[in-house]
Amino acid sequence: MALVVQKYGGSSVQDADRIKKVAERIVRTRKEGHDVVVVVSAMGDTTDELTDLAEQISPAPPAREMDMLLTAGERISNALVAMAIHALGAEARSFTGSQAGMLTTSKHGDARIVQVNPGRLRSALDEGSIVLVAGFQGMSEDSKDITTLGRGGSDTTAVALAAALEADVCEIYTDVDGIFSADPRIVPDAQHLDTVTYEEMLEMAASGAKVLHLRAVEYARRYNVPLRVRSSYNDKPGTLVAGSIEEIPLENPILTGVAHDRSEAKITVTGVPDTPGMAARIFRTVADAEINIDMVLQNISHESVGTTDITFTLPRADGPRAVAALEGAKNDIGFDEVVYDPEVGKVSLVGAGMRNHPGVTATFCEALSSAGVNIETMNTSEIRISVICRADQLDGAVRALHDAFDLGGDEEAVVYAGTGR
Amino acid sequence: MALVVQKYGGSSVQDADRIKKVAERIVRTRKEGHDVVVVVSAMGDTTDELTDLAEQISPAPPAREMDMLLTAGERISNALVAMAIHALGAEARSFTGSQAGMLTTSKHGDARIVQVNPGRLRSALDEGSIVLVAGFQGMSEDSKDITTLGRGGSDTTAVALAAALEADVCEIYTDVDGIFSADPRIVPDAQHLDTVTYEEMLEMAASGAKVLHLRAVEYARRYNVPLRVRSSYNDKPGTLVAGSIEEIPLENPILTGVAHDRSEAKITVTGVPDTPGMAARIFRTVADAEINIDMVLQNISHESVGTTDITFTLPRADGPRAVAALEGAKNDIGFDEVVYDPEVGKVSLVGAGMRNHPGVTATFCEALSSAGVNIETMNTSEIRISVICRADQLDGAVRALHDAFDLGGDEEAVVYAGTGR
Numbered sequence: 001m002a003l004v005v006q007k008y009g010g011s012s013v014q015d016a017d018r019i020k021k022v023a024e025r026i027v028r029t030r031k032e033g034h035d036v037v038v039v040v041s042a043m044g045d046t047t048d049e050l051t052d053l054a055e056q057i058s059p060a061p062p063a064r065e066m067d068m069l070l071t072a073g074e075r076i077s078n079a080l081v082a083m084a085i086h087a088l089g090a091e092a093r094s095f096t097g098s099q100a101g102m103l104t105t106s107k108h109g110d111a112r113i114v115q116v117n118p119g120r121l122r123s124a125l126d127e128g129s130i131v132l133v134a135g136f137q138g139m140s141e142d143s144k145d146i147t148t149l150g151r152g153g154s155d156t157t158a159v160a161l162a163a164a165l166e167a168d169v170c171e172i173y174t175d176v177d178g179i180f181s182a183d184p185r186i187v188p189d190a191q192h193l194d195t196v197t198y199e200e201m202l203e204m205a206a207s208g209a210k211v212l213h214l215r216a217v218e219y220a221r222r223y224n225v226p227l228r229v230r231s232s233y234n235d236k237p238g239t240l241v242a243g244s245i246e247e248i249p250l251e252n253p254i255l256t257g258v259a260h261d262r263s264e265a266k267i268t269v270t271g272v273p274d275t276p277g278m279a280a281r282i283f284r285t286v287a288d289a290e291i292n293i294d295m296v297l298q299n300i301s302h303e304s305v306g307t308t309d310i311t312f313t314l315p316r317a318d319g320p321r322a323v324a325a326l327e328g329a330k331n332d333i334g335f336d337e338v339v340y341d342p343e344v345g346k347v348s349l350v351g352a353g354m355r356n357h358p359g360v361t362a363t364f365c366e367a368l369s370s371a372g373v374n375i376e377t378m379n380t381s382e383i384r385i386s387v388i389c390r391a392d393q394l395d396g397a398v399r400a401l402h403d404a405f406d407l408g409g410d411e412e413a414v415v416y417a418g419t420g421r
Numbered sequence: 422m423a424l425v426v427q428k429y430g431g432s433s434v435q436d437a438d439r440i441k442k443v444a445e446r447i448v449r450t451r452k453e454g455h456d457v458v459v460v461v462s463a464m465g466d467t468t469d470e471l472t473d474l475a476e477q478i479s480p481a482p483p484a485r486e487m488d489m490l491l492t493a494g495e496r497i498s499n500a501l502v503a504m505a506i507h508a509l510g511a512e513a514r515s516f517t518g519s520q521a522g523m524l525t526t527s528k529h530g531d532a533r534i535v536q537v538n539p540g541r542l543r544s545a546l547d548e549g550s551i552v553l554v555a556g557f558q559g560m561s562e563d564s565k566d567i568t569t570l571g572r573g574g575s576d577t578t579a580v581a582l583a584a585a586l587e588a589d590v591c592e593i594y595t596d597v598d599g600i601f602s603a604d605p606r607i608v609p610d611a612q613h614l615d616t617v618t619y620e621e622m623l624e625m626a627a628s629g630a631k632v633l634h635l636r637a638v639e640y641a642r643r644y645n646v647p648l649r650v651r652s653s654y655n656d657k658p659g660t661l662v663a664g665s666i667e668e669i670p671l672e673n674p675i676l677t678g679v680a681h682d683r684s685e686a687k688i689t690v691t692g693v694p695d696t697p698g699m700a701a702r703i704f705r706t707v708a709d710a711e712i713n714i715d716m717v718l719q720n721i722s723h724e725s726v727g728t729t730d731i732t733f734t735l736p737r738a739d740g741p742r743a744v745a746a747l748e749g750a751k752n753d754i755g756f757d758e759v760v761y762d763p764e765v766g767k768v769s770l771v772g773a774g775m776r777n778h779p780g781v782t783a784t785f786c787e788a789l790s791s792a793g794v795n796i797e798t799m800n801t802s803e804i805r806i807s808v809i810c811r812a813d814q815l816d817g818a819v820r821a822l823h824d825a826f827d828l829g830g831d832e833e834a835v836v837y838a839g840t841g842r
Contacts, residue, residue: 016477050497056437057501058508065507068515069500072493076471079490080478086486087479094489099565120565144520144541 014044023084042073063108152213178239191409208261271336345394435465444505463494484529573634599660612830628769629682692757766815788825
């Protein structure tokens with residue numbers, strides 16, 4: 001008998017029929033003799049609808065009240081799933097994040113989990129009940145106010161509960177069959193991966209793969225929670241995310257797959273005085289606007305004039321704000337101008353042992369060159385090589401790399417229905 | 422500076438515009454220098470919609486999960502009102518029933534308030550904030566589960582908070598201008614009452630007047646909380662419910678008004694063995710089905726055969742269940758049959774000092790007789806005379822009594838827009 005944590009996203013519970021299907025799967029798992037804990041997101045578009053309602057009321061609603069409002073969504077879906085389970089003859093009880101002992105920081109809208117005290121859940125499981133926990137929420141340790149966890153919140157809730165309850169597995173249900181060596185919508189012969197290590201999954205997620213949130217994978221890796229990414233539409237086993245890259249003998253590079261990301265933009269700050277501290281001031285300006293920077297490139301200095309250009313990438317959604325923040329600091333720092341370029345894409349090869357095998361990097365660059373893709377920026381780690389290219393060249397770049405490294409499989413991959421949340 | 426508790430029902434907050442209007446009134450009250458605590462029901466038809474959703478999932482959802490589900494409604498409306506207040510430049514914080522220290526029994530769907538610990542609300546008020554509290558809900562003392570309070574729950578929440586915080590007044594906002602000597606839709610010259618005592622209001626509420634729930638009035642009377650019933654559409658002062666009937670010198674009967682009730686049915690159990698304990702068994706049978714009985718009449722014994730008939734009234738919604746329960750007990754108790762009559766109405770004259778003034782009862786009966794209304798059952802208390810008559814004679818009975826006791830005023834009453842919740 002195992003303890004299984006399952007997470008279902010908004011599209012899996014978007015109406016009464018889908019809720020009943022999810023309940024059937026949950027009860028099936030319980031009947032196999034396992035303890036089952038389920039995390040459910042809000043139904044369908046509920047969170048967006050509540051956000052709209054708030055915007056009709058106020059242009060800048062207080063974050064504390066947004067959290068009170070939005071958490072109603074998960075409360076509703078979890079109670080309904082519990083009812084559906086009960087209608088199938090099994091015991092089920094739903095709990096809010098706060099009732100489940102999910103303690104967080106106080107940052108409304110983007111709280112971090114500080115501690116999980118699952119005592120009440122444990123008692124319910126011992127009484128034979130299936131346990132439902134509202135995802136995406138918790139309670140602030142300090143103020144005792146309800147908080148929401150920000151992006152990837154529901155996946156993270158599921159992993160955190162799995163860690164606290166020492167679950168045997170945490171299953172993340174989505175609408176794809178698992179993790180592939182590339183996006184099957186771009187690469188028809190992308191291969192399904194049976195297993196990936198935490199580090200590979202981290203790099204895939206950081207490089208654009210949308211199936212699992214980076215944050216949830218990091219939490220799973222820290223607490224060694226086995227994750228399984230599965231489809232809620234069938235019974236295929238999906239992909240197991242577990243184990244560490246260090247456990248794999250690295251005689252040859254092991255390539256996991258090719259990830260891509262269309263959500264970034266590129267900023268170049270030109271004519272930055274080439275003196276110590278200037279780069280730091282540029283990054284501090286962006287950081288103060290609470291914007292994360294991804295790849296950084298400091299271009300060749302223009303020695304003759306004592307300046308340099310600094311290029312970096314960031315989420316496109318934050319682009320305008322970053323530009324505004326930098327323009328505001330122009331006189332202080334003394335650079336020439338801010339050049340904003342949203343038409344970029346990022347493509348990454350993920351695997352193990354990249355740096356030790358220069359042949360990989362060479363093959364990488366040759367493949368892109370042959371495909372007519374110009375490398376604008378490159379960035380590497382132990383298990384990833386990423387480049388920035390023109391957005392309209394991204395698909396070709398993904399296919400070129402996937403072929404060059406022979407990642408294709410014999411079976412035609414199942415086309416994505418879309419990604420879960 | 423006073424502490425004011427205000428309660429707004431579902432129609433007052435049914436959409437973004439109404440919510441903003443309510444927020445304006447709340448902020449106006451705060452700007453007069455008062456501490457303000459507001460109880461808000463769920464928006465419009467939310468509770469019904471959530472109940473429908475539950476019915477699509479399961480025919481008999483567990484009560485614990487219904488409470489988790491339904492309480493989402495008040496959470497949403499309170500957060501939105503807090504946002505609207507904030508958009509007007511004032512501070513506001515919303516709290517769930519549990520956060521507000523509302524401890525209850527464990528009976529899901531119909532919990533009773535056991536204790537109110539308003540410490541967190543008090544702190545928020547001291548910090549200058551307007552406080553919003555979700556009505557209709559609390560937390561079970563024993564199980565720590567979320568509970569809903571059943572009928573009249575939001576009014577009762579407001580009164581309970583007013584009592585615990587020692588508020589100066591508890592204002593119940595509805596869509597009528599206050600309490601009248603009769604329903605103005607039936608009696609055009611019904612008078613607006615400036616003040617009524619708790620006991621008179623209790624009788625009015627028990628006799629069918631829908632503006633305030635009996636339960637909330639009882640709570641207010643026990644803790645001496647002044648209630649004000651006002652319209653959310655204008656600034657009229659409404660009706661103050663306060664004081665006790667004992668404080669009023671009773672030289673002459675003081676008549677408050679005429680109430681009517683269309684929601685009852687009549688049951689007659691015929692041929693009940695006229696031996697001690699039989700009536701008790703009949704009432705126990707009905708009580709075990711968790712049905713409340715209103716008026717009771719034990720008809721004349723049929724001495725020759727040693728049996729009697731027992732007649733009582735009850736909520737029509739419970740009629741079929743009561744009949745079923747009694748039919749099930751027929752052989753045990755040994756009566757002849759159960760006769761069910763849903764076509765009844767109840768009309769009541771409410772005031773003080775009825776019993777001491779037999780002239781009142783006589784005038785009462787004469788007025789009904791002249792109006793061609795047949796009295797089927799009569800029941801009196803110190804401050805109320807009620808009769809059961811045919812439902813289709815009810816309006817005529819109300820008008821006849823109102824005229825006979827000269828309760829009409831000079832001004833045309835404002836026609837009810839409908840009653841608040």
